[in-house]
Amino acid sequence: MVEVREGKKIRKVMVKSRSTINDILRELGYNREEVVVRLNGKIVAEEEELSRGDSIEVIRIVTGG
Amino acid sequence: MISPGERVAVAVSGGKDSVTLLHLLAELGEMKKFEVVAISIDEGIRGYRDRSIRVAKENTNSIGIEHVTGEFERYFGETLDGMVRLAKRKKMSLYPCTYCGVMRRYLLNKLAREVGATKLATAHNLDDEVQAIMLNYIRGDLSRLQRLGPVYFSREGFVPRIKPLREIPEKEVAVYALLRKFKVHLAKCPYATGIHTEIRDFLNGLEARHPNSKFMILRTFDSVKARLSLHSEEFETRSCKICGEPTSSDVCKSCKLLGELGLLRP
Ligand SMILES: [Zn+2]
Numbered sequence: 001m002v003e004v005r006e007g008k009k010i011r012k013v014m015v016k017s018r019s020t021i022n023d024i025l026r027e028l029g030y031n032r033e034e035v036v037v038r039l040n041g042k043i044v045a046e047e048e049e050l051s052r053g054d055s056i057e058v059i060r061i062v063t064g065g
Numbered sequence: 066m067i068s069p070g071e072r073v074a075v076a077v078s079g080g081k082d083s084v085t086l087l088h089l090l091a092e093l094g095e096m097k098k099f100e101v102v103a104i105s106i107d108e109g110i111r112g113y114r115d116r117s118i119r120v121a122k123e124n125t126n127s128i129g130i131e132h133v134t135g136e137f138e139r140y141f142g143e144t145l146d147g148m149v150r151l152a153k154r155k156k157m158s159l160y161p162c163t164y165c166g167v168m169r170r171y172l173l174n175k176l177a178r179e180v181g182a183t184k185l186a187t188a189h190n191l192d193d194e195v196q197a198i199m200l201n202y203i204r205g206d207l208s209r210l211q212r213l214g215p216v217y218f219s220r221e222g223f224v225p226r227i228k229p230l231r232e233i234p235e236k237e238v239a240v241y242a243l244l245r246k247f248k249v250h251l252a253k254c255p256y257a258t259g260i261h262t263e264i265r266d267f268l269n270g271l272e273a274r275h276p277n278s279k280f281m282i283l284r285t286f287d288s289v290k291a292r293l294s295l296h297s298e299e300f301e302t303r304s305c306k307i308c309g310e311p312t313s314s315d316v317c318k319s320c321k322l323l324g325e326l327g328l329l330r331p
């Protein structure tokens with residue numbers, strides 16, 4: 001289980017072993033082009049693998065204007 | 066792109082791209098000995114631009130950069146919100162982005178010239194550029210396509226434009242801004258809807274499945290443009306009959322749009 005937070009919205013997601021942030025983003029319907037991800041507080045590349053208990057923060061960057 | 070001794074005006078809205086560009090240019094200017102002055106355009110979009118300009122000012126204050134603001138209301142007699150209302154009353158079809166784009170460019174150039182800038186830097190990133198390419202392709206707007214991209218040569222009355230971030234993906238700019246902990250205004254312009262958003266979503270889907278697509282679209286466009294626009298750089302510059310600003314026709318685009326809205330002051 002990992003915790004995924006975007007703003008005030010928090011979701012708990014089951015992860016398989018060797019799942020990456022990319023997998024989670026895809027599963028939750030995010031486009032990786034439009035978000036930056038913090039893993040346990042640190043900005044990381046989406047190729048990063050996840051471990052149980054990780055917490056992910058998704059920051060939407062695409063605003064326009 | 067910039068030489069020592071220049072005075073570079075940078076357009077700062079307060080968003081992540083322009084705030085990042087402001088800091089990068091200010092730091093580079095220290096090292097390479099050029100001056101930086103910030104220009105903000107206040108189109109008059111309530112609840113959006115007022116906030117973002119406040120953020121822009123916090124940034125320029127914090128690093129001691131000169132900052133001027135040009136308001137649509139002061140220069141054109143009406144805010145963008147007001148123009149949209151006016152057009153609705155006149156039952157005109159007005160795309161806020163068209164008005165905003167034309168008039169913002171006009172005012173940026175005017176203010177950059179007035180503060181004595183030798184270059185005008187805008188923070189368009191790779192995503193912005195490719196979206197604009199696609200949009201103008203779809204609309205068949207060749208003249209807009211030809212004017213897209215940086216303008217390094219100078220024409221009378223026009224401050225040469227540079228786009229230092231045009232090959233940097235939006236996401237990378239965002240990561241950098243987050244890492245540097247810049248104060249930025251992250252919000253969506255209330256007028257950004259319709260085809261713009263669809264093109265952006267399409268491009269981001271394409272990029273996710275086929276990495277490097279955006280960059281290749283830009284590269285290809287640049288090389289096509291270089292082959293097509295051999296003579297277009299030499300178009301004649303005249304003064305607008307109404308406002309005196311430089312233009313390629315009798316009346317500048319800004320005055321034309323203002324005329325349609327009945328906002329031209331006698
Ligand atoms: Zn004019």
